[in-house]
Amino acid sequence: MxxxxxxxxxxxxxxxxxxxxxxxxxxxxxxxxxxxxxxxxxxxxxxxxxxxxxxxxxxxxxxxxxxxxxxxxxxxxxxxxxxxxxxxxxxxxxxxxxxxxxxxxxxxxxxxxxxxxxxxxxxxxxxxxxxxxxxxxxxxxxxxxxxxxxxxxxxxxxxxxxxxAPDLGRRVWLHHGSSISHGSDAAGPTGTWPAVAAALSGVDLVNVGLGGSALLDPFVARALRDAPADVISLKIGINLVNADLMRLRAFTPAVHGFLDTIREGHPATPLLVVSPILCPMHEDTPGPTVPDMAAIGEGRLRFTAGGDPSERALGKLTLGVIRDELARIVAQRSADDPHLHYLDGRGLYGEADEKELPLPDGLHPDAATHRRMGERFAELAFGPGSAFAT
Structure with missing residues (x-):
């Protein structure tokens, strides 16, 4: 034909x-x-x-x-x-x-x-x-x-x-995150970890994972506020370190403001805050994240941390600092917001995973890791007793 x-x-x-x-x-x-x-x-x-x-x-x-x-x-x-x-x-x-x-x-x-x-x-x-x-x-x-x-x-x-296609009445899952949520290094569009999790959980995915750009921008918060959703997740942290965008003093009110804006449109929607997955180079070393020019010279794309661990005393952000602060913010707010939840991103990819499936470029998971993260998110976020359980 x-x-x-x-x-x-x-x-x-x-x-x-x-x-x-x-x-x-x-x-x-x-x-x-x-x-x-x-x-x-x-x-x-x-x-x-x-x-x-x-x-x-x-x-x-x-x-x-x-x-x-x-x-x-x-x-x-x-x-x-x-x-x-x-x-x-x-x-x-x-x-x-x-x-x-x-x-x-x-x-x-x-x-x-x-x-x-x-x-x-x-x-x-x-x-x-x-x-x-x-x-x-x-x-x-x-x-x-x-x-x-x-x-x-x-x-x-x-x-x-x-x-x-007909509307099957599935719940809409609205997700925001970094290039990892966007799907960097996944094998294809249905192989990104959010797509894997959505398929396993029977929900309709709206993925607002923005590579290099999960930076707590107010216009993103307002877009999420206005978008239809039955459950919402926010994966916050790695891009703020990558860009060396702000110090802890600015980070805390920015997270509160981001959550406040989303709550204007979704006052009682289950909302899950997810901290960063393990990324060894930035666990205790601030950004910025810079290309490894030696690796690029060898035909490989790889990244390295450009900050100094001592700068944490000046309020520079590391993944460890961000996890601690996100957990504290969610604990504080959940006293008045019972639909707000927290998930440590190392539950999706942690130290044992890094030994088995290291990040090829030092920053992004490979295709097998995307699948593992999607399977774990389906269990930890949508499974029995979880934030998005029905």
């Missing part, structure tokens, strides 16, 4: 799950994980890049089609001096089960110079993904977009009518 034999279905926001906003571009639809008003308050190129990478966003349709084609315009990232990144992965699920995977060649190119803090954009051509051989009959089909590659949806074609 050729493309000419397929019928085009208009791309609309109703066909998407997991996005907080959808922008109509000259080419098609661009999913966003922050609303337009929040993007307008941002001046950081890193935030702009990562919020447009559709981690957790999927095309969700009901159809009898045996062939689907999706035209996409990806944006590939190139880091100056670093090894090339693999193409983003699109994963096809049929009735909740993995059915196919694909990548898209071509597309735009975004060149990032981490040392200079610059971003250069070069346009490129769209690509066509083809999923054929699907079983006949009505079925729910999801195409999970690459978690780490900005993707404009240009056209959707099929050999049978396509309509939005």
């Amino acid at each position: 050729h493309t000419d034999d397929l019928t085009t279905t208009p791309l609309t926001a109703e066909l998407l799950r997991g996005a907080l906003d959808v922008e109509r571009t000259e080419r098609g639809l661009l999913p966003h994980r922050l609303p337009a008003w929040a993007r307008a308050q941002n001046t950081d190129g890193q935030v702009a890049m990562v919020e447009s990478q559709p981690s957790g966003v999927r095309l969700a349709v009901r159809t009898r089609a045996t062939v689907l084609e999706l035209d996409v315009l990806p944006t590939k990232r190139v880091y100056v001096g670093a090894p090339p990144l693999p193409d983003g992965v699109y994963e096809l699920l049929v009735d909740g089960r993995p059915a196919d995977r694909a990548t898209a060649a071509g597309g735009n190119t975004l060149t990032v110079d981490m040392a200079a803090g610059t971003f250069e954009h070069r346009p490129g051509p769209a690509a066509t993904l083809r999923f054929a051989g699907l079983a006949a009959g009505d079925k729910d089909v999801e195409i999970w977009l690459p978690h780490n590659e900005t993707t404009e949806l240009v056209a959707l074609r099929a050999d049978a009518p396509v309509e939005p």
